Amino acid sequence: MTSASSPARAILQGIPAAPGRVAAPIWCWTEVSLSASAPGLTGPAGLERLRRVIEQVKDDLAAKTARLQAYGATAEAGILEAQGLMLDDPALLDGATALVNQGRPADDAVAETMAPFAEMLRASDDPVFQARAADVVDVVEQVRRALHGTAGMPPPPSEPSVLVARDLAPSQTAGLDRALVVGFATEQGSATAHTAILARALGLPAVVGIAGLVDAVRDGQLVLLDGDQGTVLIDPPPDAIRAVRGPAPVLADAAPAVTRDGRRVEVGCNAAGLEDAQRAAAAGADGIGLLRSEFLFLGSERLPTEAEQVDILTAVTSAMSPR
Numbered sequence: 001m002t003s004a005s006s007p008a009r010a011i012l013q014g015i016p017a018a019p020g021r022v023a024a025p026i027w028c029w030t031e032v033s034l035s036a037s038a039p040g041l042t043g044p045a046g047l048e049r050l051r052r053v054i055e056q057v058k059d060d061l062a063a064k065t066a067r068l069q070a071y072g073a074t075a076e077a078g079i080l081e082a083q084g085l086m087l088d089d090p091a092l093l094d095g096a097t098a099l100v101n102q103g104r105p106a107d108d109a110v111a112e113t114m115a116p117f118a119e120m121l122r123a124s125d126d127p128v129f130q131a132r133a134a135d136v137v138d139v140v141e142q143v144r145r146a147l148h149g150t151a152g153m154p155p156p157p158s159e160p161s162v163l164v165a166r167d168l169a170p171s172q173t174a175g176l177d178r179a180l181v182v183g184f185a186t187e188q189g190s191a192t193a194h195t196a197i198l199a200r201a202l203g204l205p206a207v208v209g210i211a212g213l214v215d216a217v218r219d220g221q222l223v224l225l226d227g228d229q230g231t232v233l234i235d236p237p238p239d240a241i242r243a244v245r246g247p248a249p250v251l252a253d254a255a256p257a258v259t260r261d262g263r264r265v266e267v268g269c270n271a272a273g274l275e276d277a278q279r280a281a282a283a284g285a286d287g288i289g290l291l292r293s294e295f296l297f298l299g300s301e302r303l304p305t306e307a308e309q310v311d312i313l314t315a316v317t318s319a320m321s322p323r
Contacts, residue, residue: 011231012213012216012232013231014210014231014232015189015209016191016230017195017208018200018203018204018227019200019205020204021225021226021244022183022205022224023222023225024160024225025161025221026161026217026218027157027163027164027181027219028219029165029168031166032145032150032151034107034144038105038147038149041106041107042100049106049147050096053143054087054092054093056146058084061080061142061171062084064175070271071202076197076198079174079194079197080171083171086114086139087139096109096110096113107144110143110147111144114139118136127190131194134169134194138171142171156180156181157180159180160180161181161182162183162185162223163176163183164185164186164214166187166214167195168189168195170198173194173198174198176204182205183225184199184207185207185213185225185232186206187209187213187214189208190209196208207226207227207231207232210232217234221234222235223235224240224241224244255284256284257284266287267285267286268286269285269288271288271290274315277316278319
């Protein structure tokens with residue numbers, strides 16, 4: 001960390017992970033700690049619960065994968081598809097089953113089964129393979145949280161913010177609300193990790209590998225995050241804030257799509273929710289060709305009611321009115 005002229009105006013140096021500059025208050029990500037034990041995780045009941053949870057996590061990953069694809073990040077969606085394949089690997093369930101049959105709780109059994117695979121990746125001489133250990137850990141933690149009935153995401157911030165955390169898993173990064181998280185900074189991570197790759201695909205400025213970050217900032221503190229230089233400026237001066245370009249404006253072009261020879265072309269969009277529909281309408285789309293309705297309830301801890309589904313779908317279709 002290097003300090004500027006004002007003692008409070010410190011510049012924290014990290015690794016550039018995703019380009020872009022943004023000024024916003026800090027949202028300190030609170031990682032939920034799991035209890036040492038939870039009921040129903042041993043014996044036959046624990047195995048049955050583990051099987052159900054694996055399917056649940058696979059469904060969550062499939063929804064996030066489809067959302068990335070709808071956003072246009074098709075290649076990056078493969079990151080979460082690979083995590084789904086880990087859950088399909090018989091080695092996971094077979095290894096965990098053997099440990100549960102020996103008396104281990106299901107959450108510990110999953111962690112112990114997958115630990116050798118993560119260690120093998122960390123031991124690689126290739127930094128890219130080293131970074132992939134985070135994906136194995138991510139899969140384990142998703143399963144463990146689901147076994148404990150704990151959400152993988154804390155409650156979102158109340159305003160657009162820069163997320164600050166010790167680390168972010170790829171699945172957590174893919175689940176961020178882009179309207180409320182405008183960038184992030186972490187103590188751990190690398191530019192080649194999947195979290196950084198997803199940040200670039202989502203257009204989220206990011207800086208990783210900032211030693212002492214969490215202890216150096218406080219919730220709500222204004223910062224200027226520079227994903228090009230790999231810095232976080234604490235309490236930036238007004239002129240620095242004014243120099244930061246705001247979010248890219250929504251492209252407005254409501255004119256119909258017509259080829260040079262006069263043929264009218266109907267343009268439909270893939271929409272993952274209200275924000276996508278609004279942008280598509282402003283850009284002149286004629287309608288929604290594919291509405292990924294599973295995303296409308298992503299992150300919910302319960303099934304939506306019929307009235308809630310009607311409200312959300314009405315808002316999406318209204319955004320395209322009068323098309």
